[in-house]
Amino acid sequence: KAGVTQTPRYLIKTRGQQVTLSCSPISGHRSVSWYQQTPGQGLQFLFEYFSETQRNKGNFPGRFSGRQFSNSRSEMNVSTLELGDSALYLCASSLAGQVGYNEQFFGPGTRLTVL
Amino acid sequence: GNSVTQMEGPVTLSEEAFLTINCTYTATGYPSLFWYVQYPGEGLQLLLKATKADDKGSNKGFEATYRKETTSFHLEKGSVQVSDSAVYFCALSGPGNQFYFGTGTSLTVIP
Numbered sequence: 001k002a003g004v005t006q007t008p009r010y011l012i013k014t015r016g017q018q019v020t021l022s023c024s025p026i027s028g029h030r031s032v033s034w035y036q037q038t039p040g041q042g043l044q045f046l047f048e049y050f051s052e053t054q055r056n057k058g059n060f061p062g063r064f065s066g067r068q069f070s071n072s073r074s075e076m077n078v079s080t081l082e083l084g085d086s087a088l089y090l091c092a093s094s095l096a097g098q099v100g101y102n103e104q105f106f107g108p109g110t111r112l113t114v115l
Numbered sequence: 116g117n118s119v120t121q122m123e124g125p126v127t128l129s130e131e132a133f134l135t136i137n138c139t140y141t142a143t144g145y146p147s148l149f150w151y152v153q154y155p156g157e158g159l160q161l162l163l164k165a166t167k168a169d170d171k172g173s174n175k176g177f178e179a180t181y182r183k184e185t186t187s188f189h190l191e192k193g194s195v196q197v198s199d200s201a202v203y204f205c206a207l208s209g210p211g212n213q214f215y216f217g218t219g220t221s222l223t224v225i226p
Contacts, residue, residue: 004158031212033214035216042216042218042219043159043204043216043218043219045213045214045215045216048212048213050212055212056212056213090158090159092159092214094212096212102147102208102212103147103149103161103164103208104161104208104214105161106151106158106159106160107158108157108158109157109158
């Protein structure tokens, strides 16, 4: 079974621009979560989508948004980029909802650099 | 609320030494507990998990036991190798499938 894939792997943007990151979950997984990882803040939860609906949301400004499509693929968007948005963005998918089968499987991440 | 606290790093050990990385949690209900590992330049990989009290998760020589009475899930390995050098994250899964991660512990194993 193919793992979680994320595209692109690397991105360089300038302040004020917007960016869209893509995540394809493991086949059959309906839950997709997004995280921001930085050296200073560690791993921070952005949001989770399940069956095209945002089910959980972390404490990030409205510039960070996401969506999920009917095939469970997900995108996240960051508008009006700031220098502090430079980070590794990780996507994780899971079966969700079943006790004992809810572990998250992570993609390799998208490294975003904002100049 | 839910949270995970794990020991600060970095941790440096000699090859074949014993490893313990402490993890304690605060949670409502009965969460599942996980250890993830992140190698340089990669995403997180599931190392082991436990879904109920007294469960022991194990994989690749690593072990952790879900201790409800002490709200702990400490990671142990009897003999570390250079290839175990990575960052280790403790995590819990709470209601609604939301995950809570610790801050990560960097492990370096020297030959």
